[in-house]
Amino acid sequence: MVAFEGKLGDTLLALSGVRAVLDWLRLRSVRMAVRAVGPYAELIARTGLITQPRGTTPSTWRAAIGDRPGVETHGSTAAVSLVLDPAAPPCWSTDGRAHPDLPARHYLALERRLGIRLPGTAPFTPTLATGPSNLVEELRSGGRLGRLNIAAITATSWPELKDYTAQRYITLAKHIAEAHQTQARLLLIGGNPGDGLRITAETPRRHVQVLRLDGMPADHLADLFPHCHLIVGNDTGLTHLAAMTRSRDGSSPPVIGLYARHSHSKWRTGLPHHHAVATDLSDRMHQGDLCPVRDAIGPDTDVHMDAFPPAALAQVGLELINGVRP
Structure with missing residues (x-):
């Protein structure tokens, strides 16, 4: 069991x-x-x-x-x-x-x-199969999925330290859309607002159309993520979920995790398309195999998600979308 x-x-x-x-x-x-x-x-x-x-x-x-x-x-x-x-x-x-x-x-x-060598080899993470989704078809038929779909995860149990903020994600999507000379569909994935699933479309901007998805069950998101071209999220469960999903042909979009405090290597799936952008503190946690919570290590700076400028993060995303980075 x-x-x-x-x-x-x-x-x-x-x-x-x-x-x-x-x-x-x-x-x-x-x-x-x-x-x-x-x-x-x-x-x-x-x-x-x-x-x-x-x-x-x-x-x-x-x-x-x-x-x-x-x-x-x-x-x-x-x-x-x-x-x-x-x-x-x-x-x-x-x-x-x-x-x-x-x-x-x-x-x-x-x-x-x-005490025995098992047959598994790296990466050891099981992946999650996906299939047809009524929600995906509804979004597609409503014009809410396009040529460039970016999912950004805002849900977190520690917003004061892990929330990259919707505005930073919008700026990031704008840089990527401008580089591709198209309009990006930005899906802002929030947590459970307490009243179930809620989908809200914002007024379209020049380069970015924003759709907020709050309270969406994880199994529905598993069917949605393979239809995105890039997924960016903080160090949280939905980001790991995004990395573990795959389409029916076995492919997966690149996923970028943002690590401000915890080890960027430990809290990752190990899958080749799951990448990390990390602060110096996160890298120290990686090098020492430490945990800021378990080992009571306070940050030596007040900078958290501010450490990742949207323009620089967009460049990383562009390289992954274009297949430049491994």
Whole structure:
């Protein structure tokens, strides 16, 4: 039983740990049924890890794997429980290569714990399958998706430190649209406003048409992100979600994560199209494998998202859209 109840980002980056356990059981030829419970069950099903329909009950012993809230909620009747804690696994080095991202940490830590070389190779992150979406078709038929679609994630649980702000994203989109000599569709992805899904179109600007999407379920966003040409977001779960989605042909748009305080290498999927722009503080967290929260490290400057000028960030985005950067 896969049981996650905590943060979306922690859940997505821990799914490689679920993959490791399933890889181990398959090597041992253990027959198993896998089901997910909790608020992320529909998303987890998109990874292909689930082999049993939701709501059915196994007839033999159960093992629970997930975060601490999920295991505490659903694991009371399990024969064994495994908690995937993002603060626990260290950075691993194997075969002459360092693996600092959390999905690699979870997978390789379990490989060490089980004492056997598992078949997985980097990147260890499961990807999320997408399909036809009524919402995408509605946006497309309404002219809200165009030749250049940019998604910008404004949702965050720490807005005073992680909110890049809508105005900066609009300026960024304007630079990219001007370079392509077209009008960009900027999708501002917000959190849950408390009253469900809300789509609001702003008055079109010369180079940017802004559409605010608030309260959109994560599984709907998973279907929307592959229709974008660039996705930019702060270090948050929806940015990780964007990096893990793929279209039916297996392609994925470039994703840029903005890292002001936390390690730009640890809090990433490890997928090749998931990039990072980081402050000096974030790079110090990367080099020392530190966490500003866990290790009580305060910033040495008041600059947070101000460290990423929209024009400079737009240049990075342009290079990714044009295929210049790997």
